[in-house]
Every structure is written in structure tokens, then in C-alpha cells.
Amino acid sequence: MSTLRVTAEELTVHEHPNADALEVAQVGLYRAVVAKGVYRSGDYALYIPEQAVLPAALIEELGLTGRLAGSAADRVKAVRLRGELSQGLVCRPAVLAGVDLERAAKEGTDFAELLGITKWSPPVPTTMDGDVMAAPELLPWVDIENLQRYPDVFEAGEPVVLTEKLHGTCCLVTYLAEDGRVLVASKGFGAKGLALKEDERNVYWRAVRGHGVPEVAARLAARLGATRVGIFAEVYGRGVQDLAYGTDVRTAEAPPGYAVFDVSAEIDGQVRWLDPAQVLEEGELPLVPTLFEGPYELATVLERASGRESVSGRGLHLREGVVIRPAVERYSPVVGGRAIAKAVSPAYLTRKGGTEYE
Template identity: 30%
Template sequence: MRKLAAIRKIDGIIPIEGADKIETAAVGGWKVVCKKGEFKPGDLAVYCEIDSWIPHAIAPFLSEGEPKEYNQVKGARLRTVRMRGQTSQGLLLPLDVLPKDILDSGKAVGTDVTEILGIQLWEPPMDGSVAGDQKGAFPWYVQKTDEERIQNLADSFEKLKKLTWNVTEKVDGTSFTAFVFEGQFGVCSRNFELKDTAANFHWTASKKLRLEEAMKTYSAGNFDFAVQGELIGEKIQGNCYGIKGQKLLVFNIYNISEGLFLSWENVEKLCEELKIETVPLVHSTYTIPSEYTMDSLIQFADGPSALCNKRREGLVFKDAGRTNSFKIISNKYLEKQRDNA
């Protein structure tokens, strides 16, 4: 479960040239613009990640005029913003925003306070054809994927430089999973197995690709497995790729029988056999340069998409054994999203 809000230590304070009232706080790999003098290095604070929906009750200053409402909670969404030339991602709140009993219990650095503060993950409204009708919970035998953002891995950054990475383009779509398990075929969104309805994009894409037939045939002579990817196109995330209809791009194949993810090489081979596409490969064997800082690597994620003549959303890094992974969302992409909102 993603920690949208946690108790974090302020690692440093960075002045902003020409700014008298604001400065930048460093929290792990995140940079947050805050009021000058509000925090100092070593202080503990509540850090809230971007895309958090912050209740108006704990941060009324985020709303101009009447606050908006999301899932029946008045508040504001945290976005990537740029202030006086400095990219700011997230929000820092003093510890006294927490209930007294929590403060008295002496919560440690890293403590998740998302639920305590009533913070939610903001997600864009979804077309009914994308959301689909729920058949049941996401299958317990398929491992979900949700890579950690690099900014939350500051403590292990130097160790990451010692690994060799497979790097793919992060695609801005909606989560898709199709599986074969004990002879049964199913299709899922991020959190639910979906009913087979004519209007649902996930099932429509699956049938167009004849996935049920192809996956059952392969499974019969090999192993039960799940195909995981992003569905992109019309009525999905604004269709930033300008695609007509919908398209599936695979980034993972999970071997259910053995409980492990296939290597990228085997993902490509199996996708070729199933006649489905993968997400664009950027680097097959990438090593983070020894001189790179966290900021250098984040800037590395900026670049053009291989799918269209626009900026890519970011990059996903996975090691050869598929046991370590992280993602970088391009700051320039996020800033462009804000400008177009």
C-alpha cells in the first residue's frame, strides 16, 4: 500500500535565489517548497506525496475560495508545481497536525499516517467503459505491481548503482491484467476482476487480441500465468498518445505456478508467441553512472515518447532477476499535466 502521508525527517534546507519568504526542504529524494524558517534540518514533519487528496480541515490554505470535493471529502489535490524556478512536489505539515494520542505514542520516522489524516489517493474520473463491472476482488494468486518512486529510495540510492537495469518507458494508461489459472481465464483492472461485458475496454481488448485462446493454449503445455500491462487509447487518461481505439502494452508476465516474474527477455519471447506488444524498451542493460545524483537520474527520465511525438511520462527500472524495481515520473511531464489541467 502506498504511503501517501508519513512521518519523515527534513534532510536539508536549500535557499531559493531571490526568494525572501520561501525555501526548499529536502525529504529523501523529494524537494518541497515551504515557508522560510518553518522547518530546519533534522526536524520531523508529515510529508504528503503528490496526487494525495488533502482534507480541507488539515490544510485549508491549499484551497482558493470554496474547496472542491472528491469522494465526499472537501479538500485539494497535491500536484507538481514550480515556484520561483524550483520544482516542488508534495506538502510538509508540522507534526501537531496529528491527533494528540498519536504524538504522545512517539511514532517513528516512516510511520504511515495516511488513514489517520483521512488522506486519499486522487485518481482521475474514469469512463464507465474503463472502470467496468466488478466480478470480484483481484485474484490472490496474481502478484500486483506498483513500483516505488525513486524519491522514496534515497537511503539505498548508492546500492542501486551496483545493479544492472532493464529500462522501459512508463506508459500513461489504465492497469490491465489477464490470467489463466487452473483452466479459468479472467480479466482485471488494477483492483478488481471484471465481468465480461460488451462495453468494457479491458474485455474488448482481450477479445480483439484473442488472449483467452492464446493464453490457455500456452498454459496447457507450460504453466499458469498472468499478463500485466497498460491499456491506452481513446477515453483513457485523455488519450495523450492520440491512438484510435485502445491498445494493450505489456510490461510484466507473472508465472503463477512458480510465483515469480519472467525476465524481460522471456517477456518479449512470450509476447511474440501470444502476438501482443510490449511497452517500449529504452535500455536492456543500463547501469546508473557512479557520478549521478538523485536529481541527475530524475532528469534522465525526461525525453520523448517512443509512442508519439510528445514527452514520455517517465521510466521504469527492473533488475535482471525482477526482484528490484522503481519508477521515475518525469517532472517536465508532471508540470505539463498541471499546465493542461
Template identity: 65%
Template sequence: MSTLRVTAERLTIHPHPNADALELAQVGLYRAVVPKGTYTTGDAALYIPEQAVVPDPLIAELGLTGRLAGPDHNRVRAIRLRGELSQGIVCRPASLAGVDLEAAAAAGTDFAERLGVTKWVPPIPVHMSGDVVPAPDLLRWIEIENIRRHPGLFTPGEHVIATEKIHGTACLYTHVAATGEGFVSSKGFGSKSLALVRNDHNLYWRTVLAHGVPEVAACIAKTLGAERVGIFGEVYGAGVQDLAYGVDAKQATPGYAVFDVALAHAEGRQWLSAHVLPSLLRWNGELPVVPRLYDGPYDEATLLGLAEGTETISGTSAHVREGIVVRPYYERHSPILGGRAIGKIVSEAYLTRKGGTEFE
């Protein structure tokens, strides 16, 4: 799940092909359905992204009472309106009357707190939770932003690698070379520097132990001389999310695939470049890796198309593909994100599926 920000954005307006009274307002590569004639290209308006929880007064003001997702009908999610995908809400709230939205767009002002808009956090099932302890040595995972929101993240022709995004739950494992300690955590707990106390019934601990992650992390630390090694993998299967990929994580060994490795030295943290990850894991022990779907020059249309289709995990194309994660061939900094250059593209079919779960 990406960072939630509610910002003013410059709009590009497109006709709605199936509705005379509606139009499409484009923000980055996202498009949101809006009433026809409300905005013109170049206008600035507020954009409330998917996974935002909107307060009731603002919902009522926008005429969306009872029309949003979740049990309280207050969560923004992607929907199809007259055949067109609508992602997020474009609006000009009355509480921002008098605010120079054009200046706010240029400055990147975040209005989430002022409007009372918060990020939706899914509940944690019992088998994915547990007792936690402070773990300052734990290497955290990061939020991955959507390329549709940041279309300039990669330059055309830049050498990139795209891997399949698996719909599971992120499992964080950190090995500390000096003490031999190992810390296991989820994305949510890890963001607070908390580790799960060992419990052989806990989903994350079962996965780490079954796949031999501690041994591989220790081997990498010795091979590369790292003080700490973080192995980040996706745990998947029935009992984890609604897409099971032919694995029953409740009864058997949970599905697992590594998507990143980080090294920590006194100088700071280093993410391993995407092209070396599979070979590194082969040299230091056998861990499954997320499928690589593309290795070549960055082309927006190609990668948007690649995010669609069916998954390649089960070997049976049983589910829709969640999407892809795109990284540069060589790890680099992104001035657009102010951090690591990495982005995701989520498929339209995944966003609009019925009965989906989004546990962290």
C-alpha cells in the same frame, strides 16, 4: 499510483534560487517548497505526498485553502513555485504537537489515518467499468513506489533495465491452466480480486481479445508448466487518458503493451525477470512490449534524466514522456520495500502538464 503513507522524515534544506523568502525541503529525492527559516537540515517534519486528499481543517491550518488541486481544492499534486518543482507538503500539524517526530521518522510511523489524509482515487469512466464478479484466481498487479521517495532501492552499478512508462490504464489478464478460464480486470478492480464480466464493448475486454492475449497466456502456461499465468499490459489511446500516442482507442483497436508477466505455482507467485520478457512473448505469440530505454548499470543521475523528454510510443514524439519503470536485470527482493524490487521515476513535465487525467 503508489501506496499512500504520511510519514515523518528527516529534511535536507536547500536555498530556493528564485525566491528570497522560500527554501526547498528535500525528502528522499523529492523537494517541496517551504517558507524560509521554518526548518533546518536534520529537522524532522511530516511529509504529505502527491495524490493525497487532505481534510479541510488541516488545509486551513496550513494556509492552503483554495490552493490545492481538484474540484474541492483538497488534492496534493506537483506544482512549480517560482520556477522550482514542489512535490508534496512538508509540515508540522498542530494535532501532532508533543509527538516525537524524530522517533516517528526512525520508526516509519504512518500518520495518514490519524490526520484523516486519504489516497485520491480517480473516477472510472463508463467504458472502463462494467459488471464484476469475484475472481480469487486472478493475479493482482502491485503498487509501484517512486524511486525519488526510496533512493536506496537500487545500488549504484547494479544491472537494471528501464522501460518507458506509458500513460494508459493497466489491464490484468489471468489464465488458469486447469480449467482454461481467463479473467480480465483493471488495476482497481483487480486489487479487490474482482474480474470484469465479458463485454465486447468494455475497453479491457476489447483490448485483450483484439491482441490475442488469452492465446499467448495459454501458450506460456503450457511452455513453462505454470498453473496460472498473469499478463499485465498498458492500454492506451484517445478515450483512455489525456496522452493518446496517436491511437484512437474509442474507434479502433486500443493501443496495448505488455509490461510484466507473472507465473503462479503451488509454491507461490514468480515475476519473470525483465530481460526475458520480450523473448518470452516472441516465443509464445506476438504481443507488443513496453519500449526498453536503458539496459546497464544503475546510475541515479542517468535515470533521472532518462525519465524526462518525449515519448517513443507513437513514433512522432507527440507527448511528454510520463517517466520510466526500473527493474533489476534479475528479479530480486527489496528489503527497503519489503517486496519486489521495482520502482518508477515520473517526469517533471508530465507532473505539471495541464488537463491531465489519471484514470485507473
């Protein structure tokens, strides 16, 4: 999941193609349906992104009682309104009446705490839970920001690689070369500096053992001369999320689906991000599918983000989206970290009965 920030943004307002009383306010590459006549292009307003959880008072003020997602009807989720995809909320809460929103936009002020808005945390099924232990040596994963919120992460023509974004659960593995220990965590536990104690019932440990990840990590550490190696993968299948890619984690006949999307290594005291396709030998571990390598163009990214999944080789269901990264790892001043972003399929965002477990 990307980080939650509630910021003031400059709007570009478009006509709604299917509704006379509605318009579409654009923020970056996001588009949110709004009432007609409330905003004009060049206006500044607050943008509340998807996965934000709103307090009851704000929901009532915005006239959204009973209209948001989740069991408490308090979570912002992408919806289609009269055929147009609406992602996030554009508003001007009364508490900000005296605030210079244009200045706040330029300064990047985050209003989440002031408004009592928090980030939604997905539930954790028992197969993904377990006993934990402190793991300060764990190599952590980072949140990937959405390209629609940060469209300037990449420049037109920059060499990039697009890989398929899978709908599973993120599995973090850290191999410690000094003593051969293996630390396994979910993204949620890893963010807290915790690792899961080994348990044959746990889906992460089942995937890690079933695909021989510790042995691969040990060989990789030796090849790189690394003191720590981090292998980051998506664990997937029926029993994990609603998109299963033809795999069922509920049976013991085969390990859960597992696809590596990133590798990091501590070499000479410095942690480096590495391309799995370049540092892993062919067939050592399953990798997420590469969908495109070439010059960056927004149209290409959005086209590849939609369609059918390619993991199973049979196009069993829709694709979640893509992850974009430069061909050569670099820093991005736009996001203040790695130059990496995701683009998500509109069909994925608005599917019915979808699960979003951590």
C-alpha cells in the same frame, strides 16, 4: 499508483534560486517548496506526498484553502512555485506538537489515519467500468513505489532495465490452465479480488480480444508448465487518458493500444515474476519500450524519465516516466517487496489538462 504513507522525515534545506522568501526542503529525492526560515537541515517534519487528500481542517491550518488540486481543492499535486518543482507538503500540524518526530521517523510511523488523510482514487470512465464478479484466482498487480521516496531501492552499478512508463490504464489478465478460463480486470478491481464480465464495449476486453492475449497466455502456460499465467499491460489511446501515443480507442477499426510490462506465473505452487521480453516470443504481444539496460546510476534514470514518448515512434508528446527493475528479479528490504520503482517526468507532473483515470 504508489502506496500512501504520511511519515516524519529528516529534511535537507536548500536555497530557492528564484525567491528570497522561499526555500526548498528535500525529503529523499523529493523537493518541496517551504517558507524561508521555518526549517533547517537536520530538522524533522511531516511529509505529505502527492495524491493525498486532506481534510478541510488541516487544509485551513496549513493556509492552503483554495490552493490544492481537484474539484474540492483538497488534493496534493506537484506544482511549480517560482520555477521550482514542489512535490508534496512539508509541515508540522498542531496535533503532533508533542510527538517526537525524530523517533517517529526512525520507527516509520504512518500518521495518515490520525490526520484524516486518504489516498486519492481516480474516477472510472464508463468505458473502463462494467459488471464485475468475484475472482479469487486472479493474479494481482502490485503498487510501484516512487524512486524519489525510496532512493535506496537500487545500488549504484547494479544491472537494471529501464522501460518506458505509459500513461494509460492497467489491464490485468489471468489465464487458468486447468479449464482455460480468462479473467480480466483493471488494477482497481483486481485489488478488490474482482474481474470484469466480458463486454465488447469495455476497453480492457476490447484490448485483450483484439490483441489475442488469451491465446498467447495459453501458449505461455504450456511452455512454462504453469497452472496460472498473469499478463499485465497498459491499455492506452485517445479516450483513455490525455496522452494517446497516436492511438484512438473510440474507433472500432483497430483495438486499443496495448503494451505488456510484466508477467507472472504460478509454477509448482509458487508465483514468480518474469521478464516479458524473455518469456514471450518475438511479436506475440506488444511490449513497453526498453529504454536502457546497464548499470544503475540515478542520473541515467532521471535523464531517461524525461523527454518524448517512444511508443508511437514519432515522439508525439512528452514521456510519463520510466520503470526501473533489476536485471535479475529480487526482493528489496527497502520497500518490503519486489525491487521495482518508478521515476516520473517533472513535465508530466505539471502538465495542464492532464487526466488520471484508474
